[in-house]
Amino acid sequence: MKKREIYSDLRCAPPFIIRVDGRTFRNSLLRLGFEKPFDSRFAVSMGNTVEMLFKNSGLSPVFGYTFSDEVNLLFKDMPFDGRVEKLNSIVPSFLSSALILSLNLQEPLAFDSRIVPVCREQITEYLDWRQKEAWRNCINSYAFYTLVSKGSSEKEAAATLKNKRSSDVHELLFRHGINVSKVPAWQRKGILVHKKEYSIEGYNPLMQQNTSSIRTKVVQNWDIPLFASTEGKALINSLIGDS
Structure with a gap:
């Protein structure tokens, strides 16, 4: 029967990114009374x-980049x-169980995931792609809920925004008094989670001298x-390291 385990030996090689997306989070979050957008x-x-x-x-990703209900792990x-x-x-x-604990929920939530093989030179390109998606998600979400707040149905709001360029959506928001470039940075650009080194000072009584460790x-x-x-590329390069 072991032979019937399809794809159990399919493997990937590093570096790779795991992208995780929430499944039908919108309805769950609306039921929980979360604010929109x-x-x-x-x-x-x-x-x-x-x-x-x-x-x-027990896993050691280099970093995690998250916006909306998406997580990217290198x-x-x-x-x-x-x-x-x-x-x-x-x-x-x-991630599903951790989010449920963090939100103190009494109902299940689920993520799905996919693996994206990349070479080192493609990592910043990939992140730039996802960050641009974060920006599109930001302006479209503000526009959608602005239209709904002005009396449009959700279906009408979606139809109004369909196939509109980002610049057109930005202008629509500006006409309604919203400068989306001024909303909090995490809404526009996402959140980066990573390890950071810091120095701790101590004293070695045997050697009778002050010590410093990382x-x-x-x-x-x-x-x-x-x-x-330039700043963004430098940040990612510093996290990725030389290897």
């Missing part, structure tokens, strides 16, 4: 969920020997640069 409570929970993966899952090592079935089941199931902690950056910018 954005609710900081949900964003905090998403950031904390990614942080929990760093601290409690791996340079080989958890589970790169077994695709393991990665695509354990990562989204951990520790790491997991941090959430809620005001990240554009990944395509």
Whole structure:
């Protein structure tokens, strides 16, 4: 029967990105009374969920980039020997349970996931692509709920926005008194979770001298640069390292 386990030996090689998306989160969040288009409570929970993966899952991603209900995790090592079935089941199931705990929910939520093989030179390009999606999601969400608040049905609002360019949606919002470029940075550009080194001072009583050692902690950056910018590329390169 072991031979009937389809794809159980399918493997990927690092570096790779696991992209995780919420499944039908919209209806669940509406039932829970979260604000639209954005609710900081949900964003905090998403950031904390990614942080929990760093601290409690036994996995070691280089970083996690999240916006809306999406999480992107870069791996340079080989958890589970790169077994695709393991990665695509354990990562989204951990994040699902962590988010439920963070939100203190009494109903289930689920993520799905996919693996994206990349070479080192493609990592910033990939992040730039996802960050542009975060921007599109931001302006479209503000526009959709602005139209609904002005009396349009959800179907009418969706039809109005269909196939509109970002610049046109931006102008629509501006006419309604919303400058979307001034909304919080995490709504426009997403949140980056990663490890950061810091120095800790101590004293060695045997050698009778002050000592300094390096520790790491997991941090959430809620005001990240554009990944395509010089500052953004430098940040990602510093996290990826030389190898």
